[in-house]
Amino acid sequence: MKRGTTIYLYELAWILPSIALPVGMLVALAVTAFGAGIHLPSEVGRVNPLHVAATPPFDAPGVKQIAPGQYEVGMLAQIWSFTPGEIRVPAGSTVHFWVTSKDVVHGLFIPHANVNVMVLPGQIAHVEARFDRPGEYPMLCHEYCGIAHHTMAGKVIVEPRS
Numbered sequence: 001m002k003r004g005t006t007i008y009l010y011e012l013a014w015i016l017p018s019i020a021l022p023v024g025m026l027v028a029l030a031v032t033a034f035g036a037g038i039h040l041p042s043e044v045g046r047v048n049p050l051h052v053a054a055t056p057p058f059d060a061p062g063v064k065q066i067a068p069g070q071y072e073v074g075m076l077a078q079i080w081s082f083t084p085g086e087i088r089v090p091a092g093s094t095v096h097f098w099v100t101s102k103d104v105v106h107g108l109f110i111p112h113a114n115v116n117v118m119v120l121p122g123q124i125a126h127v128e129a130r131f132d133r134p135g136e137y138p139m140l141c142h143e144y145c146g147i148a149h150h151t152m153a154g155k156v157i158v159e160p161r162s
């Protein structure tokens, strides 16, 4: 085999995967977004952060049962806590979180529950999660929001079904 041909094949062995990989990722992204309808949790509405404490559902933050096994949580994030800071639901529940911030940029991250959303003042974020396994799930702020950011946490308590 001529030397020039060998180099060409060697280059081809790198070029083809480097095209196939991003194309494969784009196809996976398109199938996920348009086929399976999976999207990032995003802004679903706006609220004036100055009047958020008087705007439903944030005027009475808390857990509300909306149907059997379905709960809705109106949640306010502020430096350096979540209101409500503790959420209790029975195992197997789906929880719909409606979250906004009173002051600065926060985040809401619940490990093992597929909740990871930005919480911005002026924007309402919506995310839902199903809690099948009983236990305590921490709710963490994952955006640096000031000197006591590391203390900003709450918990979801999933109680076993009797």
Ligand SMILES: [Cu+2]
Binding pocket: 078, 079, 080, 105, 106, 107, 141, 142, 143, 144, 145, 149, 152
């Ligand atoms: Cu925070």
